[in-house]
Amino acid sequence: xxxxxxxxxYLFRKEGQNVTLSCEQNLNHDAMxxxxxxxxxxxxxxxxxxxxxxxxKGDIAEGYSVSREKKESFPLTVTSAxxxxxxxxxxxxxxLGGGYTFGSGTRLTVV
Amino acid sequence: xxxxxxxDIHITVSxxxxxxxxxxxxxxxxxxxxxxxxxxxxxxxxxxxxxxxDTLVQGIKGFEAEFKRSQSSFNLRKPSVHWSDAAEYFCAVxxxxxxxxxxxxxxxxxxxxxxx
Numbered sequence: 238x239x240x241x242x243x244x245x246x247y248l249f250r251k252e253g254q255n256v257t258l259s260c261e262q263n264l265n266h267d268a269m270x271x272x273x274x275x276x277x278x279x280x281x282x283x284x285x286x287x288x289x290x291x292x293x294k295g296d297i298a299e300g301y302s303v304s305r306e307k308k309e310s311f312p313l314t315v316t317s318a319x320x321x322x323x324x325x326x327x328x329x330x331x332x333l334g335g336g337y338t339f340g341s342g343t344r345l346t347v348v
Numbered sequence: 349x350x351x352x353x354x355x356d357i358h359i360t361v362s363x364x365x366x367x368x369x370x371x372x373x374x375x376x377x378x379x380x381x382x383x384x385x386x387x388x389x390x391x392x393x394x395x396x397x398x399x400x401x402d403t404l405v406q407g408i409k410g411f412e413a414e415f416k417r418s419q420s421s422f423n424l425r426k427p428s429v430h431w432s433d434a435a436e437y438f439c440a441v442x443x444x445x446x447x448x449x450x451x452x453x454x455x456x457x458x459x460x461x462x463x464x
Contacts, residue, residue: 241391270451277357279438279456280392295451327391336382337452339391 239264243328243340249348250315250322258313258343260328267332269311273297274325274342283326286311315345323347350375352441354455361429362463369424369458371439380442381422382452383413385435392438398422409433434462 241262250256262269268287272280282295286305300319305311311330315322328340351374361367373379380399384392396407403415413424422439436459440452 243391272454277456279352280440280452280454282451282453285451325389329392336394336397337392339384339393341391342389344389 241328241330241338241340243326243343245343246341248343248345250345251348253317255314255316256345258315258326258328258345260311260313260340261309262311262328262330262338263309264330264338265308266330266338267308268330269305270329270331270337271295271301271303271311271313272327272329274327280327283313350379350441350443350453352439352453352455354437354439354458356458357456358459358461360461360463363431364428367424367426367429367433367460369437369439369460371422371424371455372420373422373439373441374420375441375443377443380452381413381415382440382442383407383411383422383424384438384440385409386438386457387435395424395437429460429462431462431464434460436460 244259270285271283274280281297283301284303286292292305302314326343329337331337353372355370382397383395386392395411396405398405398415406412411426436457438457439455442452
């Protein structure tokens with residue numbers, strides 16, 4: 238079955254470290270997205286990509302970076318510049334004009 | 349800028365009772381509207397969506413929603429809730445131009461509690 242796979246499910250980061258969250262989809266969707274979820278805040282868009290080798294900043298891109306070298310993959314790096322990275326991160330994909338499919342999320346905790 | 353307001357942070361409903369979750373949006377053009385459900389520690393599952401046409405849309409799990417342009421609302425309803433409906437519900441709006449590929453804007457969610 239097609240879907241989106243996020244890994245790892247849980248991730249721990251030390252202060253000053255960069256960490257990379259994986260997102261892979263086999264739905265042949267063109268667009269992919271990263272959202273951050275904090276309690277009581279809903280979901281906020283970090284980055285999105287409509288085609289390979291192109292991506293755009295969302296509402297809260299500072300301290301994050303992405304790449305889109307393959308259609309299936311859209312990894313998110315949380316850099317040391319992100320001062321408050323503890324959150325639940327959700328990856329999604331869509332066809333243009335269609336609904337969104339979400340992964341099961343990665344919970345990142347700073348230790 | 350587009351925005352979504354879900355006025356109720358928490359709602360408690362007795363099992364078997366009817367449910368209505370409110371959603372108001374702000375968007376300059378015809379919006380794409382969505383309702384998603386999230387169980388704890390999980391991703392979001394699409395319940396239903398509105399793009400155009402009939403303003404009353406049917407979704408999965410017995411949910412429906414009605415688009416009211418004059419009120420800028422897209423309220424979610426279910427005639428009889430089950431204990432398994434307890435979850436977080438999110439309303440979202442996207443841009444019609446570009447097919448929504450520039451990302452959805454989400455409300456802050458409504459936490460649904462089901463009383464036995």
